[in-house]
Amino acid sequence: MRVRTLMLAAAGVALIAPTTLPGAAPPPGHGRAGHGGPSAGNLPRAGSLPHAGSIPHARETRTPRNVGAAELLAAVRDCAPVSRDRFRSDHGEPADIEVCDRQGAVFWKADLDIDCDGRPGRHCNERTDPLFCDTTAFQQSDGRQLSAERLPYVVVPGPSHRWNHREHDVRRGTVAAVIHGDRVRYAVVGDIGPDDIIGEASYALARNLGIRPDPRGGGAASGVTYILFKGSGASPIENPGAAAAQGERLARELVARS
Known part of the structure; x- marks a missing residue:
């Protein structure tokens, strides 16, 4: 002994x-x-x-608990529309999606189509995605295109009479909390899509949410909530850890204000 x-x-x-x-x-x-x-x-x-x-022990420091999906969904339960007209989830679908405002954030509830654009890789290229484009609206800090395979990012609609994201302090690298089922994952604004369609995210974000990320037949038909925190910004944009750390803090503040 x-x-x-x-x-x-x-x-x-x-x-x-x-x-x-x-x-x-x-x-x-x-x-x-x-x-x-x-x-x-x-x-x-x-x-x-x-x-x-x-023998006295050092005082333990507690790590803040992660914000749960149910808490965030409760915080954006009510919609105060800021879009002047409604968006479609896909071409040919009814225009029934609004962009809403909620105390320092904007949000919408839609489907999730797979965006594979940006730097080509094993899963995102001209062979795997018939609509592949090797550029994104925003670039990394070193000037290279974003990688949809590696970076969790969301796509915002192009500015139009319906809604202009710039007027609501949403920009390159704005931090987003995306919810599907009981999962909350954090991402950045990384690309811009058509001005009349909403509900699109990168291959990496879909995978993190447990959604099939195949650009040909993957995605989610509904049940995805996108919360974008106004005035936020992950730096550098290509660092998922920076988005997650800032997003968790902003999500906690949003829940506390609700």
């Missing part, structure tokens, strides 16, 4: 300890009789050692 080992080690030190020279100051912890600590022959017994529970 560790206590016995300590006692034997202490006794061994006492046996080999040098004799104190005349006139020399006593070693620390070995005061004179009646004036100091215990001698080697008076080591505390095992039973007299301080109980482990009496």
